[in-house]
Amino acid sequence: MIKIGVLGLQGAVREHIKSVEASGAEGLIIKKKEQLDEIDGLILPGGESTTMRRLIDKYDFFDALKNFGKQGKPIFGTCAGLILLATDIIGQEHSHLQLMDMKVERNAFGRQKESFETALNIQGVAEDFEAVFIRAPYVIEVGSDVEVLATFKDSIVAAKQGHYLCCAFHPELTEDHRLTAYFVKMVENAKKELAS
């Protein structure tokens, strides 16, 4: 069975595990970098990106996460996870893992009182995906290798680049597992390819 890890330093970890299991894969909470060797794909969950980055550095996860991606293993970043994947962050000199060629803005829709939910058309996934946005970021621009999967009011809120997937909202907070299932499929394909 496909094994998918959820980076468990902080944030909505349990919900992602539930969603992974509902999509027919095995879920594993990743607290130590050695555990990355056991999994086929990784989810960077929602949470506070500033906090997560500090914990990533603290536990020496940074290079291990980058290597995980460079090996061709799929990574799915949701909300804070999307910020961690981006090459550029508006208003910040330094970005984080720099695995997806895109420029993002943090808290782009405003503060908590501007947080919202909506039905979203995600290319290849669903026309009416229940998307919950919480102090969410969005993607301002993407490189030529990045495929835009969804927009909300002209802002990019889901994208894919090779074996990397990201979204600005929280698929783990609803019972709608279609996007997680889409990622599980990506992981299955990557595993086959890496094995051949």
Added chain:
Amino acid sequence: MSNLGTDRVKRGMAEMQKGGVIMDVVNAEQAKIAEEAGAVAVMALERVPSDIRAAGGVARMADPSIIEDVMNAVSIPVMAKARIGHIVEARVLEAMGVDYLDESEVLTPADEVYHLNKRDYTVPFVCGCRDLGEAARRIGEGASMLRTKGEPGTGNIVEAVRHMREVQAQVRTLIGMSEDEIMTFAKNLGAPYEVLLEIKKLGRLPVVNFAAGGIATPADAALMMQLGADGVFVGSGIFKSDNPAKFAKAVVEATTHYQDYELIARVSKGIGTAMKGIEISTIAPEQRMQDRGW
């Protein structure tokens, strides 16, 4: 089409804070120290609970200029406290764009009978509880997050432990009940029946439950996580310690890795003295903050 302030949006915000530490701060400088240490949010206050306790008198919503300074200083979410039942303080904080409101017993209650109807607000609320009855009443009023009360400003973990154990034990009892027993349980707890049914169905509280009130050391924070807290609030514990920056980092690490005792030993070394605590029995009954609210 999009909807603001739905239950999922409000409760979901608290889900993102799980496994984290929320720290009380009284100015922009402290807020930056908290953010740097890895806090998931800060609570902007005029005075930390131990100073409120020492000062006496009426404790109210903080000066909006303090809250504004803190909001401008950090990119993590900013919470603020309104008095129990103070509709206008809550509306003012909401209008200012505070990310989460705490209807808090640390402040002097404005209403001795009614808590706020938190469903009316777009901004989510966190509320204190000592047992499942109180937790369920607050959820019934629309709280999107809970925290066990403990005894704020004491640096004494005993009440926080009591309340967390009580809530967890009652949730377990409820989950083990057959459905025909729940109405009587609701009556005895003074809890809304529907909320109890929801908890029974989910097998857990429908909202995130942090621990608060008395956490003074990294080991205290890890203890509360081990007892089932989703995260911790540290009030006076950080900025009343000898070395707040070091202390804050140590508390964050102990919270993340609450079962890694070697790590907790390591981060607890050389961080200076924790805040001086207060023995609960020396607090006059009318000074006990946990008894505010019902």
